[in-house]
Amino acid sequence: MRFYASLVYLFLYFPIAVIVFFSFNAGKSATQMMGFSVGWYGHALHNPFVTEALRTSFIVALSSASIASVFGTMAALALQGMKGRVRMLFDALIYVAVMVPGIVIGISTLIALVTLFGWINPVLAALFPAGQAPQLAMGLVSLIGAHALFSMALVIIILRARLAGMDRSLMEASADLYAAPFATFRQITLPLIFPGILAGFLLSFTFSFDDFIIAFFVAGSETTLPIYVFSSIRRGVTPEINAIGTMVLMTSLVLLVIAQVILRRGPRQEAA
Amino acid sequence: MPSSTSSAMNQAPAIAEFRAASKRFGPVLAADEVSLTIRRGEFLTFLGPSGCGKTTALRMLAGFEAPTSGAVYLDGERVNDMPAYRRPVNMVFQHYALFPHLTVAQNIAYGLLQRRPRPDKAEVAAKVARALDMVRLPGFGPRRIWEMSGGQQQRVALARAIVNEPKLLLLDEPLAALDRKLRREMQIELQTLQRQLGITFVLVTHDQEEALSMSDRICIMRGGKIVQTGSPTVLYDEPISRYVADFVGKSNFVDGIFAGHNKVTAHGTTFTGRILCTPAIGSKVTLSIRPEQIELTRDGLEPVQVVNRIFLGEHTEYLVRHDNMGELLVRVSRQAEAAEGPFDPGSEAFVRWAPDAALILDQD
Ligand SMILES: Nc1ncnc2c1ncn2[C@@H]1O[C@H](COP(=O)(O)OP(=O)(O)OP(=O)(O)O)[C@@H](O)[C@H]1O
Numbered sequence: 001m002r003f004y005a006s007l008v009y010l011f012l013y014f015p016i017a018v019i020v021f022f023s024f025n026a027g028k029s030a031t032q033m034m035g036f037s038v039g040w041y042g043h044a045l046h047n048p049f050v051t052e053a054l055r056t057s058f059i060v061a062l063s064s065a066s067i068a069s070v071f072g073t074m075a076a077l078a079l080q081g082m083k084g085r086v087r088m089l090f091d092a093l094i095y096v097a098v099m100v101p102g103i104v105i106g107i108s109t110l111i112a113l114v115t116l117f118g119w120i121n122p123v124l125a126a127l128f129p130a131g132q133a134p135q136l137a138m139g140l141v142s143l144i145g146a147h148a149l150f151s152m153a154l155v156i157i158i159l160r161a162r163l164a165g166m167d168r169s170l171m172e173a174s175a176d177l178y179a180a181p182f183a184t185f186r187q188i189t190l191p192l193i194f195p196g197i198l199a200g201f202l203l204s205f206t207f208s209f210d211d212f213i214i215a216f217f218v219a220g221s222e223t224t225l226p227i228y229v230f231s232s233i234r235r236g237v238t239p240e241i242n243a244i245g246t247m248v249l250m251t252s253l254v255l256l257v258i259a260q261v262i263l264r265r266g267p268r269q270e271a272a
Numbered sequence: 273m274p275s276s277t278s279s280a281m282n283q284a285p286a287i288a289e290f291r292a293a294s295k296r297f298g299p300v301l302a303a304d305e306v307s308l309t310i311r312r313g314e315f316l317t318f319l320g321p322s323g324c325g326k327t328t329a330l331r332m333l334a335g336f337e338a339p340t341s342g343a344v345y346l347d348g349e350r351v352n353d354m355p356a357y358r359r360p361v362n363m364v365f366q367h368y369a370l371f372p373h374l375t376v377a378q379n380i381a382y383g384l385l386q387r388r389p390r391p392d393k394a395e396v397a398a399k400v401a402r403a404l405d406m407v408r409l410p411g412f413g414p415r416r417i418w419e420m421s422g423g424q425q426q427r428v429a430l431a432r433a434i435v436n437e438p439k440l441l442l443l444d445e446p447l448a449a450l451d452r453k454l455r456r457e458m459q460i461e462l463q464t465l466q467r468q469l470g471i472t473f474v475l476v477t478h479d480q481e482e483a484l485s486m487s488d489r490i491c492i493m494r495g496g497k498i499v500q501t502g503s504p505t506v507l508y509d510e511p512i513s514r515y516v517a518d519f520v521g522k523s524n525f526v527d528g529i530f531a532g533h534n535k536v537t538a539h540g541t542t543f544t545g546r547i548l549c550t551p552a553i554g555s556k557v558t559l560s561i562r563p564e565q566i567e568l569t570r571d572g573l574e575p576v577q578v579v580n581r582i583f584l585g586e587h588t589e590y591l592v593r594h595d596n597m598g599e600l601l602v603r604v605s606r607q608a609e610a611a612e613g614p615f616d617p618g619s620e621a622f623v624r625w626a627p628d629a630a631l632i633l634d635q636d
């Protein structure tokens with residue numbers, strides 16, 4: 001048993017370890033170690049294509065995570081107030097949304113948006129003087145939208161768990177102490193679920209930052225970091241790619257660890 | 273309660289009122305046409321077994337449940353549709369419901385800070401400090417909630433409510449989570465606090481001892497209905513049914529048939545008693561005799577067999593078997609036992625009680 005388990009872990013982590021290892025290669029090969037150096041990191045960060053892709057990835061991750069956090073929180077709160085049957089249905093749908101493969105989300109978002117643009121663009125063309133009509137197309141906005149949609153499900157799942165664990169009598173106590181519903185939300189509910197929102201935001205950010213499949217379909221001409229990595233691999237793997245991969249990996253790991261710490265710490269204080 | 277205060281209470285104006293208030297949760301009628309007037313300044317207790325609707329009654333006063341039919345009045349105003357946050361009423365929750373992300377002082381100040389215009393900071397701080405003094409937690413303001421013990425959290429919850437000087441303070445089994453000794457202490461403290469503040473207290477409990485020791489009046493509930501309301505003395509001495517007598521203190525019950533006047537036949541014998549219900553001749557009634565009303569003697573007319581003796585300090589409880597009445601619980605005071613000597617289990621003895629110590633009650 002132990003042997004097989006070790007084998008599984010080796011299988012899972014060996015490729016990642018290789019990437020990290022060769023990112024410190026002093027030579028040009030991604031398979032032959034020629035001495036230790038952090039040169040490729042500097043190289044990657046000075047490559048204008050890399051920095052541009054990084055900027056795009058950052059904008060997309062930040063925007064989609066923010067949108068997902070706000071709307072996911074609202075949806076979770078609304079679900080909390082719903083009756084049993086309807087709530088179960090929505091909960092189930094949200095879990096399904098998380099389990100749907102990225103490629104399906106990518107393709108379906110692409111088709112949905114292309115169809116939508118196909119309807120709207122002629123209308124816009126008719127409304128504006130010739131040649132001045134704005135054209136809706138795939139790009140930053142559609143990518144942010146697609147990521148936000150997916151991340152929202154993550155945020156809702158995290159917050160539903162948190163809200164379910166929250167003592168309802170806290171809200172009643174607040175109302176009993178003369179706080180109107182919105183005052184209760186602002187002073188009690190929001191502070192208590194805030195760690196959940198923050199964790200949801202970080203997970204959403206990580207998801208968007210790492211995502212290749214959905215971005216590949218709906219990013220249009222925009223290049224995110226994963227898309228850049230994919231396209232440069234076709235021209236051959238250099239340790240520069242390894243350095244970028246390692247940086248993305250580290251960013252994700254740090255964010256995920258922070259999210260976990262926040263989620264763990266919150267409920268303990270409440271329970272005490 | 274001394275009778276002088278009770279009669280003064282009788283004249284006190286109403287602070288709250290239930291008028292045939294019912295609350296239905298699907299198939300469950302949690303409150304069934306509850307009618308009750310709560311007087312200004314009194315300490316009223318809802319007493320009854322689990323699920324009888326005590327919390328529901330309290331929540332209708334707080335504004336967390338609206339009656340399905342009937343009405344609730346606060347200070348003369350019909351409040352059926354008034355939300356909880358507009359009612360001049362505060363509640364101490366069973367599990368305290370203290371805000372975990374706020375300090376003790378912030379918890380207590382919460383109600384004051386919701387007022388518009390916002391009260392002066394110094395004034396709030398002064399009131400919070402006074403409330404902390406009152407619940408004997410001076411200087412605990414900056415503490416976090418989870419640094420407080422159960423008993424201390426209880427006091428914080430109390431301070432958070434009384435600092436607002438509500439017209440009505442509602443307490444839902446506030447002492448249930450405390451250990452026995454602490455509970456006794458808090459009972460006395462609650463009572464003292466109520467006298468000091470002059471606020472009307474409405475308490476919910478299923479602990480009869482707690483109800484008897486603290487309340488001016490007790491409402492005995494059963495299945496959503498109020499069975500009997502009265503001072504602890506009245507409920508103890510003049511219960512209207514077996515249910516009430518059983519809930520308030522211990523008693524011996526003998527089921528029988530009402531034989532008219534003050535007579536009950538049971539097990540082929542006729543007993544006389546004091547009539548506290550209005551039975552028809554031939555209907556089922558219960559004879560109730562409190563354990564301390566029965567005298568245990570060395571000779572007499574009603575022979576019994578001593579089954580068990582439990583020494584309880586200031587008095588001793590005997591379980592004796594009577595041929596007709598079955599097992600009886602008898603409470604013998606220290607002095608009486610010293611005079612007659614302890615009765616050994618297995619020995620013969622005799623019981624006796626004053627004719628009006630036996631109460632004739634409704635059987636259910
Ligand atoms: N929100 C609710 N939904 C459905 N049924 C309820 C609700 N609240 C109370 N009930 C039902 O109403 C009845 C009375 O409940 P209530 O909480 O008032 O009892 P209680 O006397 O306070 O009991 P306990 O001593 O156990 O707290 C119970 O049968 C309970 O199951």
Ligand SMILES: [Mg+2]
Binds near residue numbers: 326327328
């Ligand atoms: Mg209750």
